[in-house]
């Protein structure tokens with residue numbers, strides 16, 4: 286039986302917005318800077334430059350698709366790229382009207398909704414083209430398509446042997462007014478390893494051949510695009526009419542052992558929280574599941590309230606962490622909600638002190654966590670889970686902190 290609680294004479298004041306316990310801070314000023322830095326590198330000697338498609342799939346690699354899309358467009362990106370039609374529709378629902386291309390579909394992809402929302406579609410096969418054309422007929426709108434060709438990566442995209450039939454069908458559907466073949470594109474497999482130039486060159490050759498097949502069929506693509514971030518940074522010969530840049534927007538480097546700063550890029554995301562507990566312990570103290578770490582002497586353990594449910598990789602033991610201004614190491618298993626850092630016997634840190642796992646404040650790169658987890662920076666930032674609030678700040682606009690929480 287529950288007790289009867291006294292009824293307050295007037296409703297309690299609404300709770301104030303609580304301070305954030307943990308956050309992925311995203312500096313939109315850095316994102317804008319990165320667009321401009323990339324643009325500067327894309328400009329050719331004669332002053333012309335390819336168009337820049339900003340790839341904001343996967344919630345802008347974990348940075349928040351809608352605020353990032355707005356920022357990149359303000360900074361001069363020409364178009365947006367996403368994998369899923371659903372991601373494109375989310376941008377449209379937020380009022381973003383810029384050209385968007387979506388390229389990874391299934392039998393259940395809502396092509397009609399895409400066409401009604403003016404979303405351009407990558408098309409990887411004749412069957413996909415027919416489904417898009419059927420949607421165009423149903424809604425009475427011409428589909429803008431970019432033919433995706435497989436030039437060696439082996440993922441989605443049309444293989445060279447299937448391309449002539451696809452091109453012929455595209456020409457017939459274009460004559461009917463159901464499709465407009467605006468673009469042709471392909472994706473590179475090893476551009477992040479510049480020493481493997483021959484393999485990239487082979488893809489470039491296959492891409493030129495594919496563009497030729499479309500032209501010969503009477504559907505010459507007006508926008509050819511092949512380069513991702515690594516090729517945008519190192520292969521000006523592959524820039525064609527447009528580059529599709531993802532990782533670079535977020536200020537991360539696609540090259541092992543080369544920092545983003547080398548390319549004039551600034552990391553945008555910082556993963557931050559505060560110390561939740563501080564414990565002075567003696568030797569032999571077990572630390573987290575499996576006792577994979579035991580203290581060997583007197584020390585101080587700090588509790589970081591982030592874990593694998595937040596996207597911190599469980600395997601990233603020994604990754605660096607900034608506590609206050611000091612760099613220390615994660616010790617023991619990273620659990621679902623929390624992990625520990627060894628602050629050493631002389632620690633003066635206290636509960637509430639700021640903690641940064643990676644980000645420009647501490648200078649710890651996302652790559653350090655990626656390396657500790659045996660993965661790449663792409664995965665590290667993309668996997669930060671929805672449990673961690675994204676806080677969008679703009680270093681260029683003072684006082685803009687805590688707003689734009691998403």
Ligand SMILES: *Cc1c(COP(=O)(O)O)cnc(C)c1O
Nearest residue numbers: 340472513514515529530531532
């Ligand atoms: C994700 C993706 C990109 C962006 O790649 P980055 O290396 O992040 O620049 C470009 N094109 C396609 C087809 C993609 O899937």
